[in-house]
Amino acid sequence: MTRRRNALKCEPGVPTRNRAATRQPAERLAAMAWGLAHPLRVRILQLLVKRETCVCGEIVDEMPIAQSTVSQHLKILKEAGLVQGEIDGPRVCYCINPESLAELKELIDKL
Amino acid sequence: MTRRRNALKCEPGVPTRNRAATRQPAERLAAMAWGLAHPLRVRILQLLVKRETCVCGEIVDEMPIAQSTVSQHLKILKEAGLVQGEIDGPRVCYCINPESLAELKELIDKL
DNA sequence: ATCGTTTATCGTAGAATGACGATAAGAGAA
DNA sequence: TTCTCTTATCGTCATTCTACGATAAACGAT
Numbered sequence: 111m112t113r114r115r116n117a118l119k120c121e122p123g124v125p126t127r128n129r130a131a132t133r134q135p136a137e138r139l140a141a142m143a144w145g146l147a148h149p150l151r152v153r154i155l156q157l158l159v160k161r162e163t164c165v166c167g168e169i170v171d172e173m174p175i176a177q178s179t180v181s182q183h184l185k186i187l188k189e190a191g192l193v194q195g196e197i198d199g200p201r202v203c204y205c206i207n208p209e210s211l212a213e214l215k216e217l218i219d220k221l
Numbered sequence: 222m223t224r225r226r227n228a229l230k231c232e233p234g235v236p237t238r239n240r241a242a243t244r245q246p247a248e249r250l251a252a253m254a255w256g257l258a259h260p261l262r263v264r265i266l267q268l269l270v271k272r273e274t275c276v277c278g279e280i281v282d283e284m285p286i287a288q289s290t291v292s293q294h295l296k297i298l299k300e301a302g303l304v305q306g307e308i309d310g311p312r313v314c315y316c317i318n319p320e321s322l323a324e325l326k327e328l329i330d331k332l
Numbered sequence: 333a334t335c336g337t338t339t340a341t342c343g344t345a346g347a348a349t350g351a352c353g354a355t356a357a358g359a360g361a362a
Numbered sequence: 363t364t365c366t367c368t369t370a371t372c373g374t375c376a377t378t379c380t381a382c383g384a385t386a387a388a389c390g391a392t
Contacts, residue, residue: 136263143257152247152254159332166369179351181370200359200368211332218329221270221322277339290381292340311338311389
């Protein structure tokens with residue numbers, strides 16, 4: 111193991127996006143901020159806020175990137191807890207997670 | 222050039238952390254969120270908020286990582302516009318950037 | 333001018349990200 | 363069942379991040 115120091119200090123090898131489950135505020139905030147740390151993810155979130163709810167395909171249509179990449183970004187947003195997906199027949203309907211969004215706003219506001 | 226599609230779609234090769242200068246809200250928010258997208262950077266920011274102002278060395282003392290790594294994180298926070306550094310003799314005194322923090326809070330709140 | 337302190341930068345290494353196309357998986361329709 | 367549509371996952375590749383130690387740079391003090 112070469113990265114012993116890192117391994118000890120910053121949650122052993124846990125990628126930032128998987129830290130959403132923690133209880134520690136700094137990690138919670140970092141995980142949610144990470145979800146917003148890409149322009150396309152911000153746009154996806156804004157789209158969901160605007161439209162209230164949105165089928166995956168509609169998101170893809172709005173974005174200038176491949177469907178598989180949109181799917182990856184949605185996965186990251188889900189891991190950050192900012193977004194939820196609900197299966198609806200052959201489609202998936204996405205919406206924002208109000209609790210997490212509220213928590214994010216609170217954590218940011220307390221800064 | 223092999224990454225043509227990426228190059229076309231998402232600000233040609235500009236790393237997220239360098240997008241702070243943009244005028245587009247989604248990119249601004251993404252760049253600032255990126256600054257907060259690591260637990261140690263959140264802790265640094267919280268430390269600066271709490272202490273009002275802070276010499277670099279004090280930050281290093283509070284963090285469980287090497288001085289060079291803290292310096293890198295501070296650089297990222299500066300690039301995100303969240304933090305300012307002022308040279309004070311042989312030291313550097315860091316403080317939060319109130320305007321950017323206010324902007325961040327506003328952008329998050331508008332979500 | 334030299335020394336000591338403080339901070340930034342360099343060079344490196346391993347892991348993660350972000351993008352793509354291709355493919356699998358799931359649900360409804362024919 | 364089979365076909366079609368929709369979405370997720372796989373495999374790959376280049377780039378970026380995060381961390382470190384070592385070194386450079388800047389400044390005050392001796």
